[in-house]
Amino acid sequence: MTLNFSQLWRYEDLLAQGTLMTLLLTVIAAGAGTLIGVGGAVLVRGGPRPVRWAIRGYIEVIRNTPALIQLFIIFFVLPSLGLRLPPFEAAAVALSIYFGAYAIEIIRAGLDAIPRAQLEAGQCLGLTRWQVFRHIVLLPALRTIYPAFTSQFVLLLLGTSLASQVSAEELFHVGGFIESRTFRSFEVYAVICAIYFALVMAFKLAFAGLERLIFRWPMRR
Amino acid sequence: MALVEIRDVHKSFGSVEVLKGITLDVEKGDIVTIIGRSGSGKSTLLRCINALETIDRGEIRIEGERIAADMPNLRQLRQRVGIVFQAFNLFPHLTVERNITLAPVLTGKVPKEKARDLALDVLARVGLADKIDAWPEQLSGGQQQRVAIARCLAMSPHLMLFDEVTSALDPELVGEVLKVMEDMARQGMTMILVTHEMGFARTVATKLVFMHQGRVWEQGNPAELFADPKTPELKNFISSVK
Numbered sequence: 001m002t003l004n005f006s007q008l009w010r011y012e013d014l015l016a017q018g019t020l021m022t023l024l025l026t027v028i029a030a031g032a033g034t035l036i037g038v039g040g041a042v043l044v045r046g047g048p049r050p051v052r053w054a055i056r057g058y059i060e061v062i063r064n065t066p067a068l069i070q071l072f073i074i075f076f077v078l079p080s081l082g083l084r085l086p087p088f089e090a091a092a093v094a095l096s097i098y099f100g101a102y103a104i105e106i107i108r109a110g111l112d113a114i115p116r117a118q119l120e121a122g123q124c125l126g127l128t129r130w131q132v133f134r135h136i137v138l139l140p141a142l143r144t145i146y147p148a149f150t151s152q153f154v155l156l157l158l159g160t161s162l163a164s165q166v167s168a169e170e171l172f173h174v175g176g177f178i179e180s181r182t183f184r185s186f187e188v189y190a191v192i193c194a195i196y197f198a199l200v201m202a203f204k205l206a207f208a209g210l211e212r213l214i215f216r217w218p219m220r221r
Numbered sequence: 222m223a224l225v226e227i228r229d230v231h232k233s234f235g236s237v238e239v240l241k242g243i244t245l246d247v248e249k250g251d252i253v254t255i256i257g258r259s260g261s262g263k264s265t266l267l268r269c270i271n272a273l274e275t276i277d278r279g280e281i282r283i284e285g286e287r288i289a290a291d292m293p294n295l296r297q298l299r300q301r302v303g304i305v306f307q308a309f310n311l312f313p314h315l316t317v318e319r320n321i322t323l324a325p326v327l328t329g330k331v332p333k334e335k336a337r338d339l340a341l342d343v344l345a346r347v348g349l350a351d352k353i354d355a356w357p358e359q360l361s362g363g364q365q366q367r368v369a370i371a372r373c374l375a376m377s378p379h380l381m382l383f384d385e386v387t388s389a390l391d392p393e394l395v396g397e398v399l400k401v402m403e404d405m406a407r408q409g410m411t412m413i414l415v416t417h418e419m420g421f422a423r424t425v426a427t428k429l430v431f432m433h434q435g436r437v438w439e440q441g442n443p444a445e446l447f448a449d450p451k452t453p454e455l456k457n458f459i460s461s462v463k
Contacts, residue, residue, distance in 0.1 A: 120306075126296045126376070218358040
């Protein structure tokens with residue numbers, strides 16, 4: 001087999017645009033999913049019983065069904081109920097809901113990991129509940145969940161390729177398009193793979209740097 | 222009026238009644254040590270004084286103010302009542318300075334620019350001024366406990382509660398914490414301590430309270446109670462911890 005990457009250079013702009021869309025999709029879904037995660041984790045720990053049940057149901061359904069089917073339901077089924085979303089928006093919503101379910105569990109575990117005695121120490125100093133959360137709970141909880149949360153972020157980034165199935169023009173979809181024009185399957189997917197790999201490694205490096213910057217206190221070994 | 226008035230306090234956890242009608246007065250400047258076997262209700266009583274536990278019946282007043290978990294100015298009251306825990310409960314992600322200044326700054330007791338001076342002042346009182354920039358994890362257990370005491374002192378409390386503060390320490394570290402508490406006693410701080418340190422109870426305390434089965438079994442002058450316990454339960458307890 002002879003490798004020929006030269007034909008791919010013509011699609012340089014398309015690849016860059018696809019990469020950008022993948023990043024955008026990841027950031028939107030991670031941002032919205034994190035908001036769902038924080039709200040869900042707070043409610044699942046202290047909300048009214050029906051709300052807790054509803055959130056538990058949401059988590060179980062989302063985590064135990066294929067993300068692709070969830071995306072198809074939003075893109076193909078919702079229009080029959082009167083809600084029609086363009087491909088990119090549908091993918092963003094589906095991935096946000098998907099990421100949110102995992103984020104709730106991760107954040108809940110982080111909050112649960114803070115010893116009750118820490119909260120009591122804060123209360124006994126006359127701090128408000130918000131001050132206790134903001135200054136005593138938040139950072140240690142974040143440190144606890146950081147590895148799981150960043151791993152989930154990476155899985156989300158890789159999972160954005162599902163959006164190609166509803167024709168959202170992210171990186172994998174762009175790859176399919178270029179392959180159909182050049183018939184250089186190996187070269188196309190090798191380059192797409194390399195871009196995903198570079199993106200993941202860049203995020204991992206950034207996360208590691210951020211970790212060193214934020215979580216500076218020594219940990220008991 | 223006593224600084225702390227405890228009247229017929231009852232507290233149960235499920236079907237287990239832990240406090241069965243506690244009545245106790247603590248005057249300003251008193252050093253009250255509460256002794257007794259595990260499960261006698263000592264720590265629960267201390268937690269009730271600070272409203273960390275809600276009492277089922279009876280009344281606790283501090284400086285005349287009735288304590289309840291749902292009282293509107295509970296936070297203000299807690300700023301006047303410091304509590305030091307057995308497990309130190311320092312905040313691991315904050316330096317010693319931030320552990321001490323967090324509450325005074327957030328509650329408006331001290332402006333941010335004066336906070337470090339306050340930290341240095343209270344740390345000097347517990348002999349740890351040189352540790353102001355350390356992380357809790359870098360300190361020994363005794364040092365952590367002294368920082369926890371300094372953290373309370375920074376709020377200028379009117380009353381300090383100590384819940385078995387030397388129990389989690391290695392024997393060689395107990396002395397440094399007791400010395401700090403003795404210094405505080407000399408300076409006139411009102412203190413209620415749950416402790417197994419009989420030497421402290423005998424020599425520093427102004428009042429000894431022996432709790433047994435959720436009740437105040439005996440109370441009075443420490444020297445007299447140690448020399449002549451009225452009940453066989455206190456007699457047994459004293460001989461068992463000697």
